[in-house]
Amino acid sequence: MPHPRLILAQVLTQAAAPDAPEPHAESVGAEAALVDAGRVLAVGSRTELSARAPGAEVLDHRDLLLTPGLCDAHTHLVTYGFTLSQLGLHGVRSVAEVQRRLAERAACTAPGQWIQGGSFLLSEMGLSGYPSAADLDAVSPHHPVALFSRDLHLLWANSRALELAGIHAGTPDPQGGQIVRTPGLGTLLENACALVARVIPEPSDAEFLAAARAADSDLRARGFVSTHTMAFEPPQAALALQELDRRGELGLRVWACLPHTELDTAARLGLGGSGGGSRFQWGGVKFFSDGALGSRTAWMHAPGYADGSGTGISVDSPELILERGRRALELGLVPITHAIGDRANTEVLKVYQQLRPLADARGLRLRIEHAQHLRAEDLPLFRGLIASLQPSQMPGDAALIHELLPHREDLSFASRSLLNHGAVLAFGSDAPVVPPSAQENFRASVTRTGEGGLQIAPGEALTPEEVLWAHTRGPAIAAGWSDEGWIRPGVRAAFTLWDRLGGEAKALVL
Numbered sequence: 001m002p003h004p005r006l007i008l009a010q011v012l013t014q015a016a017a018p019d020a021p022e023p024h025a026e027s028v029g030a031e032a033a034l035v036d037a038g039r040v041l042a043v044g045s046r047t048e049l050s051a052r053a054p055g056a057e058v059l060d061h062r063d064l065l066l067t068p069g070l071c072d073a074h075t076h077l078v079t080y081g082f083t084l085s086q087l088g089l090h091g092v093r094s095v096a097e098v099q100r101r102l103a104e105r106a107a108c109t110a111p112g113q114w115i116q117g118g119s120f121l122l123s124e125m126g127l128s129g130y131p132s133a134a135d136l137d138a139v140s141p142h143h144p145v146a147l148f149s150r151d152l153h154l155l156w157a158n159s160r161a162l163e164l165a166g167i168h169a170g171t172p173d174p175q176g177g178q179i180v181r182t183p184g185l186g187t188l189l190e191n192a193c194a195l196v197a198r199v200i201p202e203p204s205d206a207e208f209l210a211a212a213r214a215a216d217s218d219l220r221a222r223g224f225v226s227t228h229t230m231a232f233e234p235p236q237a238a239l240a241l242q243e244l245d246r247r248g249e250l251g252l253r254v255w256a257c258l259p260h261t262e263l264d265t266a267a268r269l270g271l272g273g274s275g276g277g278s279r280f281q282w283g284g285v286k287f288f289s290d291g292a293l294g295s296r297t298a299w300m301h302a303p304g305y306a307d308g309s310g311t312g313i314s315v316d317s318p319e320l321i322l323e324r325g326r327r328a329l330e331l332g333l334v335p336i337t338h339a340i341g342d343r344a345n346t347e348v349l350k351v352y353q354q355l356r357p358l359a360d361a362r363g364l365r366l367r368i369e370h371a372q373h374l375r376a377e378d379l380p381l382f383r384g385l386i387a388s389l390q391p392s393q394m395p396g397d398a399a400l401i402h403e404l405l406p407h408r409e410d411l412s413f414a415s416r417s418l419l420n421h422g423a424v425l426a427f428g429s430d431a432p433v434v435p436p437s438a439q440e441n442f443r444a445s446v447t448r449t450g451e452g453g454l455q456i457a458p459g460e461a462l463t464p465e466e467v468l469w470a471h472t473r474g475p476a477i478a479a480g481w482s483d484e485g486w487i488r489p490g491v492r493a494a495f496t497l498w499d500r501l502g503g504e505a506k507a508l509v510l
């Protein structure tokens, strides 16, 4: 049954001219949008649209802004869902604060049950050395406790957890990892984290489903209508999202990536191409060109890190990305490569030059995740590519960038330069690394200011309208969605309502 609805609001249609060149961040105002059967029918004046559908139900949001629906272009969606019920330690300032929160959690958790959580940073806690198991034992001796740092390169465990993992003073360091011994056992680095992680019981299918549902409703409550989820999760995560979709309970539109190691599975299952109208869709294949800044594993050109710790590491080789990237494109899947360091970006851009003709022929956009630290001479190679950035991580990284990469500071999180060189910006959070917050991306992009007032490359600032574009139309272009990211006839009726751009937001999907 047709059920037209007339939304009254300050409508920002964005790139209203159908022939507007992309990327295009201008917004054009209107005062109403007419929708029916999940699609926008028309945008214009109230009088004009009321005349067209006199029986339409009126949704009066005249005091609010109506924009295309927000997309978080980089999440680990189900993993984020799990963190919502875990012990969140984002922003804790001391060991005592961790102890206070852990004690509260232990009091309402059955003895013997694991307490998991994390998202703390040692630097934010004022620690110069490593924490120990004893700090956690003091408030939680009866539950095994495993707390991951925000970048997931460090795990802080209590004695009960170490015992279950069989870790004692005589345990040798595993390959590529370190069991910290001073001031006592309790901190595990890199591959040593797995020693504890592997003894934590696997969540059940029902728990995966609950985590998927929790993430879905959390993002919608924050104003998002869609997301791109970036693999690096167990296979049950995607299965849970597909199950929600099958039941008609998935609120977000989800574009999902496979790890490149699963390409053969993708070929066998016939994955790739656009989804059949459902909300879940396989779209990309994920590669990692390097590591991360905090652990000095981001791959840098010489001279590398200013503290003398080298030039980082290459993870998936350029040859591998070229060969499997070609195979991904042939299957209709977009190659997506994590590249943080300037060298990683150079190498991926070179590979993408070679993949470009095939991508163009398939109508797919090659994509780089993070593109965090760049050389000026590489910028022109971004033309037409997707640059998927997470500006909300810049404030937390500001001090580190200033200290480790003073020679690259001017082209760190270089949104303005990327836009000027014709890259398509797609903004996200990398949740659960930081919370999925469009507001934080607005703030960081507009002010360029990190903790302690430290500004990073202020010339790279964007306008709020440009940030909106990078959170709506940019991600839609990345996913090949012609019916999302703007408000015009025929698009999905998926909007975000704001008190002001970058302010409070809520999703409106009709």
Ligand SMILES: [Zn+2]
Pocket (backbone or CB within 6 Å): 074, 075, 076, 230, 430
């Ligand atoms: Zn990620």
